[in-house]
Amino acid sequence: MPANLSGETRTTCPYCGVGCGVLVQADGIGGIQVRGDPDHPANRGKLCSKGSALAETVGTDHRLLTPLRGGESVDWDSALDGVAERFQAAIAEHGPDSVAFYVAGQLLTEDYYVANKLMKGFIGSANIDTNSRLCMSSTVAGHKRAFGTDTVPGVYDDLDEAELVVLVGSNLAWCHPVLYQRVVAARDTRGTRIVTIDPRRTASCDGALHLPLEAGSDVALFNALLAEIDRQGLVDASFTDAHVAGLQDAVAAAHASDVSVTGLDAELLQEFLNLWIGTEKVVTIFSQGVNQSSSGTDKVNSILNCHLATGRIGKPGSGPFSVTGQVNAMGGREVGGLANMLACHLELENPEHRATVQDFWQSPVMATQPGLKAVDLFKAVGNGEIKALWVIHSNPAVTLPDADRVRDAIATCPFVVVSDITTRTDTAQLADVVLPAAAWGEKSGTVTNSERLISRQRAVLPAPGDARPDWWILAEVARRMGWSEAFAWESPAEIFAEYAALSGLAGELGKDFDISALGEVDAQQYDNLDPVRWPQSAKRQGGRFFAQGGFYHPDGKARMLALEPQAPANALDAARPFRLNTGRLRDQWHTMTRTALSPRLSAHLPEPFVDMNPQDVQRLELVPASLVQLSSPQGRAIMRLRQTSDVKPGNLFVPMHWTGMNAPAARIDALVAPVVDPVSGQPESKASTVSAQRFDATWYGFAMSTSAFTPSCDYWARARTSTGYRCEMAGLAIPDDWESHARVLFDLPDAAAQCMSDSRRGLHRVGFFEGDVLLAALYVGPEPVALMRDFLVGLPGQEAPWALAGLARGDRPDPGPVVCSCFAIGRNTIKLAIASEGLTSVDQIGASLSAGTNCGSCKSELASLLQECSGSDADGACSREANAAVARSA
Numbered sequence: 052m053p054a055n056l057s058g059e060t061r062t063t064c065p066y067c068g069v070g071c072g073v074l075v076q077a078d079g080i081g082g083i084q085v086r087g088d089p090d091h092p093a094n095r096g097k098l099c100s101k102g103s104a105l106a107e108t109v110g111t112d113h114r115l116l117t118p119l120r121g122g123e124s125v126d127w128d129s130a131l132d133g134v135a136e137r138f139q140a141a142i143a144e145h146g147p148d149s150v151a152f153y154v155a156g157q158l159l160t161e162d163y164y165v166a167n168k169l170m171k172g173f174i175g176s177a178n179i180d181t182n183s184r185l186c187m188s189s190t191v192a193g194h195k196r197a198f199g200t201d202t203v204p205g206v207y208d209d210l211d212e213a214e215l216v217v218l219v220g221s222n223l224a225w226c227h228p229v230l231y232q233r234v235v236a237a238r239d240t241r242g243t244r245i246v247t248i249d250p251r252r253t254a255s256c257d258g259a260l261h262l263p264l265e266a267g268s269d270v271a272l273f274n275a276l277l278a279e280i281d282r283q284g285l286v287d288a289s290f291t292d293a294h295v296a297g298l299q300d301a302v303a304a305a306h307a308s309d310v311s312v313t314g315l316d317a318e319l320l321q322e323f324l325n326l327w328i329g330t331e332k333v334v335t336i337f338s339q340g341v342n343q344s345s346s347g348t349d350k351v352n353s354i355l356n357c358h359l360a361t362g363r364i365g366k367p368g369s370g371p372f373s374v375t376g377q378v379n380a381m382g383g384r385e386v387g388g389l390a391n392m393l394a395c396h397l398e399l400e401n402p403e404h405r406a407t408v409q410d411f412w413q414s415p416v417m418a419t420q421p422g423l424k425a426v427d428l429f430k431a432v433g434n435g436e437i438k439a440l441w442v443i444h445s446n447p448a449v450t451l452p453d454a455d456r457v458r459d460a461i462a463t464c465p466f467v468v469v470s471d472i473t474t475r476t477d478t479a480q481l482a483d484v485v486l487p488a489a490a491w492g493e494k495s496g497t498v499t500n501s502e503r504l505i506s507r508q509r510a511v512l513p514a515p516g517d518a519r520p521d522w523w524i525l526a527e528v529a530r531r532m533g534w535s536e537a538f539a540w541e542s543p544a545e546i547f548a549e550y551a552a553l554s555g556l557a558g559e560l561g562k563d564f565d566i567s568a569l570g571e572v573d574a575q576q577y578d579n580l581d582p583v584r585w586p587q588s589a590k591r592q593g594g595r596f597f598a599q600g601g602f603y604h605p606d607g608k609a610r611m612l613a614l615e616p617q618a619p620a621n622a623l624d625a626a627r628p629f630r631l632n633t634g635r636l637r638d639q640w641h642t643m644t645r646t647a648l649s650p651r652l653s654a655h656l657p658e659p660f661v662d663m664n665p666q667d668v669q670r671l672e673l674v675p676a677s678l679v680q681l682s683s684p685q686g687r688a689i690m691r692l693r694q695t696s697d698v699k700p701g702n703l704f705v706p707m708h709w710t711g712m713n714a715p716a717a718r719i720d721a722l723v724a725p726v727v728d729p730v731s732g733q734p735e736s737k738a739s740t741v742s743a744q745r746f747d748a749t750w751y752g753f754a755m756s757t758s759a760f761t762p763s764c765d766y767w768a769r770a771r772t773s774t775g776y777r778c779e780m781a782g783l784a785i786p787d788d789w790e791s792h793a794r795v796l797f798d799l800p801d802a803a804a805q806c807m808s809d810s811r812r813g814l815h816r817v818g819f820f821e822g823d824v825l826l827a828a829l830y831v832g833p834e835p836v837a838l839m840r841d842f843l844v845g846l847p848g849q850e851a852p853w854a855l856a857g858l859a860r861g862d863r864p865d866p867g868p869v870v871c872s873c874f875a876i877g878r879n880t881i882k883l884a885i886a887s888e889g890l891t892s893v894d895q896i897g898a899s900l901s902a903g904t905n906c907g908s909c910k911s912e913l914a915s916l917l918q919e920c921s922g923s924d925a926d927g928a929c930s931r932e933a934n935a936a937v938a939r940s941a
């Protein structure tokens with residue numbers, strides 16, 4: 052496949068581990084057009100809502116354009132010299148372990164390789180860890196325990212061939228949407244069954260058998276499956292005798308384990324067991340509901356145990372399948388981004404591996420023992436052990452557990468460097484030096500997706516200002532620290548070639564990650580590199596792993612493990628009676644530094660919320676659209692109530708996305724306990740214990756404006772709109788004068804104002820106009836204010852002298868909150884069409900409104916709307932009404 056196709060450049064989406072190919076056309080004035088690459092094997096032309104909106108996230112308004120030191124612009128030379136000096140000084144005075152890097156699975160492989168080489172081979176410490184510690188490390192540890200290597204056996208084609216797809220702790224519909232659409236297509240065309248194992252009802256439960264197990268009880272469930280496999284005589288002895296050790300003990304432990312802790316109905320459980328056992332072609336997909344747990348590694352092994360016992364691994368249509376989170380989460384594992392690994396699956400603690408890498412790198416000193424894992428690393432920052440810290444491509448002040456402590460730790464660290472594309476992140480705000488990184492679309496390199504497919508990212512836009520690729524910044528610092536020869540590359544192609552050559556040595560040492568066949572690629576071939584699955588060596592090219600054994604423990608056998616279920620680390624009690632589950636939304640990416648730039652993506656769920664079961668809502672005497680305050684020993688957070696039976700009584704779900712930049716009271720990781728899995732060091736991000744109560748604000752407000760504004764009240768949450776910004780607000784102290792307050796808020800000291808006040812009832816509305824054109828408006832009340840928000844947000848910048856009425860007009864109805872973000876179609880519009888045109892299927896909605904016909908990610912929500920309108924889903928309707936209330940009232 053050529054790198055360019057009549058003006059379009061082939062590249063890869065920067066977000067999730069599906070690794071979709073995209074075709075990008077630059078318009079020559081900084082903008083781009085994006086479409087799915089029909090020839091990329093991961094997506095065959097499809098994109099999800101986030102991929103489709105990439106063009107809305109590439110502008111330069113939000114970008115950092117020069118290096119900053121102490122908030123002042125400086126040139127590259129002085130910034131880089133300064134960073135090198137401070138790191139050198141810390142190392143000279145306090146030793147190599149007094150410095151640390153914290154990196155991310157969104158770095159390109161080449162960037163990652165340079166960071167790892169610098170820290171482990173030249174600084175001589177292994178204090179480099181990655182956000183993959185919070186994401187994939189339990190899977191890495193589980194894979195290594197079972198297979199002797201961190202290798203995903205299967206490929207995406209298995210999803211087309213499977214007869215049963217089991218999703219464990221994975222909301223595939225929202226987090227890996229293009230892959231999910233592939234599973235749905237298999238269901239619709241071939242009758243593939245889907246089972247979803249998740250304490251919460253999610254979009255991935257539609258048309259699936261849903262097992263709402265108790266949080267953290269996955270090991271008990273898969274132990275029950277293993278015991279039943281044994282009971283029904285389904286162990287594949289020809290496979291296990293030849294290729295597996297530990298079967299007896301694992302099975303004995305499974306029989307001894309108590310399935311009742313899952314809380315699952317016996318019939319439902321048996322249906323699942325029979326389905327799994329009775330279906331030869333089964334793929335078990337797992338993700339953060341498994342990994343982010345204090346027993347995450349055991350959860351992984353409990354799943355692998357069942358596949359190993361039945362020999363259902365590495366065969367077309369069957370196998371365990373860990374889906375990776377970030378676009379290059381897999382690449383980071385290959386290149387040794389974790390504090391306990393070397394590059395190319397080589398091990399830091401193995402002297403032969405260390406010597407091989409040191410010799411290859413010609414390095415002065417190698418780290419000899421594992422470095423600090425993420426949670427411990429930031430603890431060490433907090434207690435002063437780390438004197439210089441470099442954070443690259445991550446936002447740990449938001450996403451690490453106990454985030455307020457992490458934020459304080461970063462603030463007090465003597466020297467902090469952050470490489471980011473913007474300063475508008477909680478972490479960059481705390482840095483001494485911020486370095487402007489080139490963003491997606493401006494840089495080149497490779498990424499590896501969940502199915503071991505290596506794809507190119509290619510630059511299509513010039514980097515704005517002084518922004519530079521991450522590899523370049525790292526290499527420049529390394530050169531200034533005195534290692535110019537080892538970091539002399541001129542391009543990512545040269546780095547890739549070096550990496551591929553090193554992998555050849557790993558191959559000789561018996562490792563599976565060997566891409567030495569790509570070691571000879573020249574710049575031209577690198578530029579044209581087609582997606583290619585590793586391994587790529589003289590011995591072996593691509594394919595699946597382990598169907599015929601060939602595991603990587605010394606005896607060539609896999610290990611089954613005897614596992615005892617463990618409850619989540621923190622037990623519920625009277626003081627903290629709620630289990631706090633956290634995770635992702637369909638249209639936002641992590642800390643929103645890119646997706647929140649898109650008005651379309653921001654319209655799906657514009658405000659942070661907590662999902663709570665109606666029983667708990669009643670018990671706490673909350674009403675729809677209340678603000679709720681959650682507290683834990685670590686911290687507190689405030690967000691909007693969303694009443695829904697999607698979560699069980701006693702369980703809460705809060706999205707992870709909101710930050711100090713757009714909703715400072717709703718940073719959910721401020722509440723998450725820094726509890727980790729003892730094997731992997733991965734934090735338990737999904738099972739903290741918290742208390743909940745109504746947050747009794749004195750006033751509630753909704754504001755919108757053509758330009759950005761930042762409130763200072765107790766609660767606020769701001770989002771982009773197609774006309775500017777919208778913001779929910781609430782506070783304890785009532786301003787003396789709402790007009791003056793609004794003038795300061797919107798920075799409109801002189802604009803013409805319209806004010807409506809009913810002081811007795813605490814109702815106030817202030818609008819600012821230029822002629823009849825609305826510039827900004829604020830609506831305030833003593834209770835969450837009911838307004839037609841999705842209509843109102845279209846008004847700023849338009850003639851709307853009547854805007855303070857807060858109501859839609861007959862000629863311009865309220866579209867409701869966006870359901871289909873690709874075509875920006877609202878809930879009310881869809882409901883109206885269902886009712887007036889008598890639509891009865893998702894396809895008919897698509898034919899009438901186009902909703903759901905592009906990426907398909909909203910199809911499950913469309914199905915719910917149909918059910919709701921037909922009145923057959925009272926429960927769901929209740930929850931969906933509550934969702935609407937979030938958007939309706941503030």
Ligand SMILES: Nc1nc2c(c(=O)[nH]1)N[C@H]1C(S)=C(S)[C@@H](COP(=O)(O)OP(=O)(O)OC[C@H]3O[C@@H](n4cnc5c(=O)[nH]c(N)nc54)[C@H](O)[C@@H]3O)O[C@H]1N2
Nearest residue numbers: 220221222226266267338339340376377634635637640641
């Ligand atoms: N839209 C979007 N997509 C993304 C991302 C994003 O930010 N936004 N991020 C990417 C990244 S880095 C990652 S890691 C992936 C994550 O992808 P997923 O893992 O699918 O996403 P999460 O929402 O974190 O969690 C998945 C589910 O685990 C469930 N869960 C919680 N506790 C348990 C439990 O004890 N057992 C079981 N079985 N389930 C449990 C939660 O209810 C949740 O529905 O998504 C990737 N894709």
Ligand SMILES: Nc1nc2c(c(=O)[nH]1)N[C@H]1C(S)=C(S)[C@@H](COP(=O)(O)OP(=O)(O)OC[C@H]3O[C@@H](n4cnc5c(=O)[nH]c(N)nc54)[C@H](O)[C@@H]3O)O[C@H]1N2
Nearest residue numbers: 185186444445446450470471488490633641642644707736
């Ligand atoms: N409670 C809770 N916490 C969680 C999770 C959860 O489910 N629940 N999930 C965890 C998981 S799985 C993950 S992966 C993490 C993700 O957490 P983070 O990695 O902290 O989140 P991101 O927002 O992806 O941070 C990426 C940063 O890189 C910047 N950036 C973008 N492009 C570039 C570039 O080209 N170069 C550089 N140098 N910077 C760039 C962005 O602006 C942003 O600041 O969160 C973890 N935290």
Ligand code: SF4
Nearest residue numbers: 064066067071099102
């Ligand atoms: S599924 Fe969506 S976010 Fe993930 S790679 Fe594809 S387009 Fe990007």
Ligand SMILES: [Mo]
Nearest residue numbers: 185186376377
């Ligand atoms: Mo992740």
